[in-house]
Amino acid sequence: MVGVPSRHRSLVLLAGVILLQVLLLAVQIKRDSQGRLIRVWTVGAVSPFERAGSYGFGWFRNVWHHYFALQNTTKENEQLRRENEALKLQIAQLQGKAAEADRLAVLLNFRKTHAEVPMVGARVIGASAGSASQTIQLDRGERDGIRRNMGVITPDGVVGKVVEVYPNTSQVLLLTDKESGVGAMLADSRIQSPVGGVGEPLLTMKYVPNDDTVNLGERVITSGMDRIFPRDLPVGIIAEIKPGNPFKEIRIKPAANLERLEEVLVLLTLHPLEMKKDAEPAGAQPVASNPSPVVR
């Protein structure tokens, strides 16, 4: 025997001979309900490897399915995420369109209730480039009949007046601008006083004597005295009242949401206007008719 020391040869031979006979025994012995012993041994010897292989394969398959095969899942997730984002965007667009439709419907209803007033709908396409002024840019201009000093409103209330006109666009000075102003009066007491901006979200009402009674939350409407806006358009509500010298310091929250304007109406006249008394622009309900903002 090569590589085995002579003194160990007999031991190796002994082991080999015994092993051979054990195998011989195993081939012959048949155990109850378990078949021949050699089969029992073979199964017993092989099954751990099979089990290990099975576990190993299961582990590999698990790893494959949960990690490597997830490449497809990742792609699928990515695709679903994109679809989800697209759907979200679509929903947002639809919600925006629905809101726009509602706003246009309100504008249309406003026009119907003020049919005697020529007006044109316009979309806000820009705002002032700096904080020094409070202006917005409209998508309609001189070609649409817009001129300087025309009033700009929404169904909610007064927005401002046109200060610059270009062929296809126009610029509107908002009520909140320092240079802006509108003839107004208190809806209940009928006290008249111009309302102007101070460069802040709230407006200020000037020239109300300290002796006059003014209540918080009281509505302020246009008086028509400025010859730009018709009477009784909502300007805002009184938010703060402080005694001053010689006039009260009254702050008004604008009726129109001047910080989020999207569509407006431009009053196409430079002559004094008279609005109907029964007009309720702010409470107008949307209608399902053609929501075209252009209403001349």
Added chain:
Amino acid sequence: MHDAYEIRGAESHIEVHKFRAGAIIIATLLALVIQAWFPLHLMRAAILDLPLLVTIYFGLSRRNPSTGLLLGMVIGLLQDSLSGPTVPLGLYGIAKTIIGYLASSIGARLDTEHPLARFALTAGFFVVHQGVIVLTRRILLGQPEPWFNLHLAVAAFINAVVAVFLFLLLDRLRKPS
């Protein structure tokens, strides 16, 4: 060709014996035949294990573990073959392989020519032989067997006694040194 030669140990010189031609084969076959035939006429003779005694004797005499274990294997397998279908091939084969190996290994280190030594060694080998058989039966065959009892003790004694005389008889098969 030498009839016998010596194994030089550290302190003693153990003689390795050679046997006449065919002596081992004839003695083995005779032991097997007698073992198979004798109990038919004398039931108590079944207590003897002549193949085991032959294995022990030639193992002790030849004093070569490889030869001893191979001889034990052959004798054991032949005994298995003659023991009927209830004894699987390998049961005695394994046991006598081990005994052949042990006997050869011990014979190469000790003087086993003295009758007392032969008695003691045979009794010991009988116990080991029986232990291996019981172990094999228990582990491989699933047959619960007593490790040792009075019957086996008596059998060990009788086989050892018989071995003393049998070995003297077998000594005559040796080639004269």
